[in-house]
Amino acid sequence: MSFTWSARATQALSATALSALLLASAMKHFRSPSFFYPVVPDYLCRNDDADADAAETAGASGTALAAAAPRNGPLAIMSREEWIAATGLLEAAAAVGLLIPATRKAAAAGTAAMFTTFLAGHIDALRRAYGPDGTPAERRVHTLRLPLQLPLVLWAWRLRK
DSSP states (O other), X not given: OOOOOOHHHHHHHHHHHHHHHHXXXXXXXXXXXXXXXXXXXXXXXXXXXXXXHHHHHHTTOHHHHHHHSOOOOTTOOBOHHHHHHHHHHHHHHHHHHHHSTTTHHHHHHHHHHHHHHHHHHHHHHHHXXXXXXXXXXXXXXXXXXXXXXXXXXXXXXHTTO
């Protein structure tokens, strides 16, 4: 009896592989969140600790508080840790969605969009790595990490078919 490999089997295997990668990454978000700190852009992060420190040093003077507290941008709706946890949950949901044939197309499109959105964080991390506070190790890691995003986006996009 000969075995023929179909396009459907190839897609299922590819979806399973991407799902496994996403699930491993999702677990890493919760096991070692500090790994993801550099790829969460500062402009997305609410800085609660700095606000509390500024309030303590400002005392009763409201004007000193306004001057001392860091200004969060309009996108700073969560802390860095909350963003990492939220993206870990998104990756886990995408992993599950890719495994279910009925949801695979939507999950693949969402995963491609998610990976594309993550590019902003990788570009920001690369920018900071090459800034005055960046180290040679950070430069190496983020220089290698950024180009890996394109194959991930294309892999997820291709699973939509």
